[in-house]
Amino acid sequence: MPFLHLQNVDYSYPSGESDYITALRSVNITVERGEFVALVGCNGSGKSTLARLCNGLIVPDGGEVTVDGMPTSDKSALYDIRKKIGVVFQNPDNQTVTTVVEDDVAFGPENLGLPPAEIRERVDRALRAVGMSEHAKSGPMRLSGGQKQRVAIAGVLAIKPELMVLDEATGMLDPDGRREVLDVVKKLNRDENMAVLMITHFMEEAAEADRIIILDRGSVVADGGRELFATPEVFTDAGLDLPVYVRVAQKLKARGMDIGCPLSARQFVTAVKARLDGDGGNV
């Protein structure tokens, strides 16, 4: 059974007195333990609604969301579900609850009713994992955006979830902050086998995931590995961009130089070099 399973999920928001806006329609998504999945889609595609469904902040109108077999519609299971899935949202300022970094990280485990020694250990470990140990006693408001978001991640980590959902968690950060957060998440996925569902607009970020799911106006329109970039229409039809190396490769192909579909900047360079060397410059 998949760890996170959305089966035929429908969700709509009320709009005005009697109208509804459909946010998600018959959505089927799975995330396995240890997987790194990117969820992409343009504004209004239903990405954030999906994030909220994962840990039962909202429950589907139709269909079912299960976490490790437990449906999110079962209120008595919510406590256990939220131990298994942690969500990091876009704005770190909205996710800070205390005035000292380590207290903020301790908030989750304290609410799990853990013994103090265990809380201490989890907080230290979580702050170490995100590289924020030296700021344990600082006030969160005096940190940079990237640092604050790493503290928010530490707060989720201290719960020891098996899946972390990041809802555009790097959206408000500068390039350095974005890299800090991405590196931490990748490391946790690699070293701790924590599954990641990363919702993002940055196609270069999505290209680093094991699997990419594309959401368009409330429906899943593609679900696959990076080979999806070989069929760029699935991205562009959903109102998305492509990583710049894919776009340049397409333009080269249109002008008669086919270098295939590079899946990273490095592959792009290698492919161009190989093609130019192979041609010997006499095409």
Next chain:
Amino acid sequence: MISVKNLSYVYSPKTPFNTQALFGINVDINDGDFFGIIGNTGAGKSTLVSHFNALTRVQKNSGTVFVDDVDLSAKKLDLKKLRAKVGMVFQYPEYQLFDDTVEKDVMFGPKNLGLPVDEQRSRAKAAIELVGLDYAEIAGRSPFELSGGQKRRVALAGVLAMRPEILVLDEPTAGIDPIGKRKLMELICDIKKTCPTIIMISHNMDEIASYCNRIAVLDRGTVKGVFAPRELFGSRELLEKCGVELPLVTELAVGLADAGIDIDRSIIDQDELVCAILKAGKYA
């Protein structure tokens, strides 16, 4: 034109939280510039631009800021006039929408300029149309039921309704999807036809490289320099000195050059890169 001379700024002076944000900044922004300001979090970008419409006042003995011939370090300032001239669009401006209809929200600026109601309304209509929204369809709706992209456009219209001559944009495309980003940048180029001077803070080097004619690099409260895009992105030395990351296209060009291919390292445009590669392979 905006002229900043030797500007310093200290937050919470004479308290334990005393933090100096700007250290003797000198920068001139000319009429007609699409002026980029880059630098990491904490570099002082927002502090600097918030001086331009006197939201942040020049502190005593801390330099001067002139907008045309108006001295912003003067004690008495015609703030109304200044703020009609210098429009400021903050980060995530949609958080500042407040009225119950789009039209009223956009009319708020002109109303505060003391304009007659007819004029407020006609300016709101023009501004809403300028940002690419359908006035008849949207004017009576609540701004809060719009999509994120629409909200941002409404917020931008609210500033444009003041008919500024200088527009300051703090990360205008943050949080918007890639195609929406491109459309918004095209819109900003359109706006530039009527509001000739644009100042844009951005972390997106591709946008900075494609749209700005001059770029100021800020670092921990100082100006590292003001450069033309190619001058900055083509010089490895400058980039390293300023801690600036490359536009993605330039990164590819540099990768190719490093691999021994004859390619200019200062390329900032996709089509240009395509041509350069084709030329290197004698496809062109």
